[in-house]
Amino acid sequence: MYANRLDNLPPYLFAQIDALKAEKRAQGVDVIDLGVGDPDLPTPSHIVDSLCEAARDPSTHHYPDYTGMIEYREAVAEWYNSRFGVSLNPKTEVLALIGSKEGIAHVPEAFVNPGDYVLATDPGYPVYKTSTLFSEGKLWEMPLKEENEFLPVFEDIPKDVVKKAKLMFFGYPNNPTAAVAPLSFFGEVVEFAKENDIVAVHDNAYSEITFDGYKAPSFLEADGAKEVGMEMHSLSKTYNMTGWRLGMACGGEELISGLGRVKTNVDSGAFDAIQRAGITALTSSQQCVADACSVYQERRDALVSGLRDLGFEVESPKATFYVWLKVSDSMGFAKKMLDEAGIVVTPGVGFGSNGDGYVRFAITRNIERIKEAIERMRSVDF
Ligand SMILES: Cc1ncc(COP(=O)(O)O)c(C=O)c1O
Numbered sequence: 001m002y003a004n005r006l007d008n009l010p011p012y013l014f015a016q017i018d019a020l021k022a023e024k025r026a027q028g029v030d031v032i033d034l035g036v037g038d039p040d041l042p043t044p045s046h047i048v049d050s051l052c053e054a055a056r057d058p059s060t061h062h063y064p065d066y067t068g069m070i071e072y073r074e075a076v077a078e079w080y081n082s083r084f085g086v087s088l089n090p091k092t093e094v095l096a097l098i099g100s101k102e103g104i105a106h107v108p109e110a111f112v113n114p115g116d117y118v119l120a121t122d123p124g125y126p127v128y129k130t131s132t133l134f135s136e137g138k139l140w141e142m143p144l145k146e147e148n149e150f151l152p153v154f155e156d157i158p159k160d161v162v163k164k165a166k167l168m169f170f171g172y173p174n175n176p177t178a179a180v181a182p183l184s185f186f187g188e189v190v191e192f193a194k195e196n197d198i199v200a201v202h203d204n205a206y207s208e209i210t211f212d213g214y215k216a217p218s219f220l221e222a223d224g225a226k227e228v229g230m231e232m233h234s235l236s237k238t239y240n241m242t243g244w245r246l247g248m249a250c251g252g253e254e255l256i257s258g259l260g261r262v263k264t265n266v267d268s269g270a271f272d273a274i275q276r277a278g279i280t281a282l283t284s285s286q287q288c289v290a291d292a293c294s295v296y297q298e299r300r301d302a303l304v305s306g307l308r309d310l311g312f313e314v315e316s317p318k319a320t321f322y323v324w325l326k327v328s329d330s331m332g333f334a335k336k337m338l339d340e341a342g343i344v345v346t347p348g349v350g351f352g353s354n355g356d357g358y359v360r361f362a363i364t365r366n367i368e369r370i371k372e373a374i375e376r377m378r379s380v381d382f
Helices: 013-026 045-055 070-084 100-111 127-134 159-163 183-196 253-266 272-283 287-309 330-341 367-377
Strands: 094-097 117-122 138-143 165-170 199-203 229-234 247-251 322-326 358-362
Touching: 013 330, 045 272, 070 094, 070 247, 070 272, 094 100, 094 253, 100 127, 100 165, 100 199, 100 229, 100 247, 100 253, 117 127, 117 159, 127 138, 159 165, 165 183, 183 199, 183 229, 229 253, 247 253, 287 322, 287 367, 330 358, 330 367
Parallel strands: 117 138, 117 165, 165 199, 199 229
Antiparallel strands: 094 247, 229 247, 322 358
């Protein structure tokens, strides 16, 4: 019944976890879900108010502009300038997205011909892989290993693959490893992409979720980045707006225009009222972002110190709301956590074969629940 491209999709592990979770809940287990990468904190009220006001204005009720409201694109450009010192032309170098997932899902269609290689970090956000498959590109997984600080090693990619590579997906602060990348790494990406004619697509969804004074760079801060690539960004994680579906692609004019041409043919843009609320989010005080980061930092500290107390060796991440823990068997560990402690964590293998041997904890639950999870883990024989 289905097209081959559906049959070729990797099994969706997260759906399996959801089924197991539902089964446990049906048995009356009080499940602590540290699996989901979706903030439990509400969208700040000034942003909600802005949406309510905009939604009552009938001028927002029509088809939006395909590339996004110019005022939204200007707000994105201003934000990039003040946050990263990156200057963008809002008319040609910024495109509104219906969340960054949408941009990631569509971008290969603009640049990848059937049989071209797409390089993607592994473990990685699963949509890098599925969008490659949908565009009939060939996937080359770039392993992220602890000994390389979870950065890809370009020299390890076979020459014939590099020759046929058309696009590369990578993202730091990274989901799922929580690793961060220095700006010098983005410089290396620019060189590699330039040398080999590869479109570099950086996924910066977590740039604002940082701790201990760390500030994550934008890929577009690297010299020459706009000539070779683009950055997918989003309001989802920064302002707890995952359900709103608003993001942006920023980069060189020709590249942004290619993605825009795909989008014009498949969607009709983000609701104007949501874009207006997005403008409010980007142009108002950013105190709400700092406040959310303090909450996550406190949770991170509770989880990391709890895990260390239980005898695990674990890095304290500088960014993202994830903790990436090395275990002997990721599926076995996750299953044990659910069966014996009623805790959901995500097996690393769900993010790619190189994620095997790890599990991901999401600190998107309140600190009491995180502390309770640690207490429950004390009675599990790992
Ligand atoms: C690494 C990464 N990129 C992109 C996204 C997509 O986010 P959104 O479509 O809400 O902007 C996510 C969501 O979990 C993510 O983890």
